[in-house]
Amino acid sequence: MKLFFHISVCTLLVGCTINYSFNGGKVPHGAETIQIDYFPISSKAPLASGLSSQSFTEALRDVFLAQTKLDMVSDKGDLVFQGEIVTYNITPINISSSSETADQNRLTMGVQVNYYLGGDSLIFDRQFKRFADYDSNKEFTSIEEDLLAEINDQLTQDIFNASLGDW
Numbered sequence: 001m002k003l004f005f006h007i008s009v010c011t012l013l014v015g016c017t018i019n020y021s022f023n024g025g026k027v028p029h030g031a032e033t034i035q036i037d038y039f040p041i042s043s044k045a046p047l048a049s050g051l052s053s054q055s056f057t058e059a060l061r062d063v064f065l066a067q068t069k070l071d072m073v074s075d076k077g078d079l080v081f082q083g084e085i086v087t088y089n090i091t092p093i094n095i096s097s098s099s100e101t102a103d104q105n106r107l108t109m110g111v112q113v114n115y116y117l118g119g120d121s122l123i124f125d126r127q128f129k130r131f132a133d134y135d136s137n138k139e140f141t142s143i144e145e146d147l148l149a150e151i152n153d154q155l156t157q158d159i160f161n162a163s164l165g166d167w
Contacts, residue, residue, distance in 0.1 A: 027068055027069075028079070031079055031117075033073045033078045034071070034073070034079045035075065035076070035077025035080045035081070035119075036057065036060050036064065036072070037080070039082075039083050039084055039085055040085070042085060042112070044086045045089075045110075047090070048088035052088060053085060056148070056152050056155065059149075059155075059156045060155075063159075067164075068164065076119060077119070079117060079163075080115070080116040082113075085109065087129060089108055090105050090106065090108075091106050092136070093106050093133065105133070105136050105140075107133075107147050108129060108130070108131040109131070109151050110130075111129075111159075112126075113128060123163070124162065124163070126162065128158050130154040130158070132150045132151050
């Protein structure tokens with residue numbers, strides 16, 4: 001009986017494998033490089049500033065460099081991300097009943113992302129959107145950079161999870 005138990009345990013242990021990645025994401029087999037092109041502002045997002053394109057593109061590159069062992073290249077990457085900023089708007093929220101003005105505003109940013117494997121095999125073409133709220137009594141231009149940092153953190157993690165996060 002003991003022999004049967006030991007053989008069963010050994011068989012169970014040998015038969016079980018654990019897939020674990022130390023680099024934070026499930027990188028496709030053989031991929032060593034990543035190309036993340038500049039995300040321009042689409043005509044659909046006329047309110048977006050140049051700061052939004054530059055900060056988003058850099059934030060997306062930073063996430064992939066920090067969470068994978070892929071090398072960043074400017075051309076012919078094994079993984080390629082392209083797209084554009086398609087939504088950038090401010091809407092009033094939390095309307096005060098006494099003054100009928102907004103106590104807070106919401107900045108919403110959306111990006112259209114095309115993710116390719118090997119440069120020509122489209123894995124997905126998706127839109128990602130996130131927002132950040134702020135007090136309406138604050139000057140937008142003085143807090144835009146902080147709001148973009150908050151939104152970019154969320155957007156870039158969403159894109160990473162959708163592409164390599166295996167969620």
